Amino acid sequence: MAVVAVQCPACGGQEVVRYGRQANGEQRYRCKNVDCERRIFLARYHNTGRLPEVKQQIVDMALNGSGIRATARVLGVSPMTVMSTLKKKRRRFTR
Numbered sequence: 001m002a003v004v005a006v007q008c009p010a011c012g013g014q015e016v017v018r019y020g021r022q023a024n025g026e027q028r029y030r031c032k033n034v035d036c037e038r039r040i041f042l043a044r045y046h047n048t049g050r051l052p053e054v055k056q057q058i059v060d061m062a063l064n065g066s067g068i069r070a071t072a073r074v075l076g077v078s079p080m081t082v083m084s085t086l087k088k089k090r091r092r093f094t095r
């Protein structure tokens with residue numbers, strides 16, 4: 001069985017299976033967590049590092065003393081995303 005490196009955006013579960021495609025060709029996934037509120041989602045929703053709310057959360061966690069790795073793990077983004085987000089913010093703050 002192929003490992004799908006996709007997390008459910010609703011519950012964070014990694015028990016996720018491919019579930020066909022949208023009419024526009026986007027890959028859909030289904031969460032196997034029976035308690036999950038969302039169940040079916042698109043792969044692009046997984047790219048949460050680009051969403052403004054997540055960037056705000058990254059900054060908030062940094063201000064609360066969370067490390068880059070911990071922040072990345074909790075928010076489900078890559079450490080690179082955390083670092084680049086904080087760098088951009090810091091530039092804005094110090095100007």
Ligand SMILES: [Zn+2]
Pocket residue numbers: 008009010011012013031032033036037038039
């Ligand atoms: Zn889920």
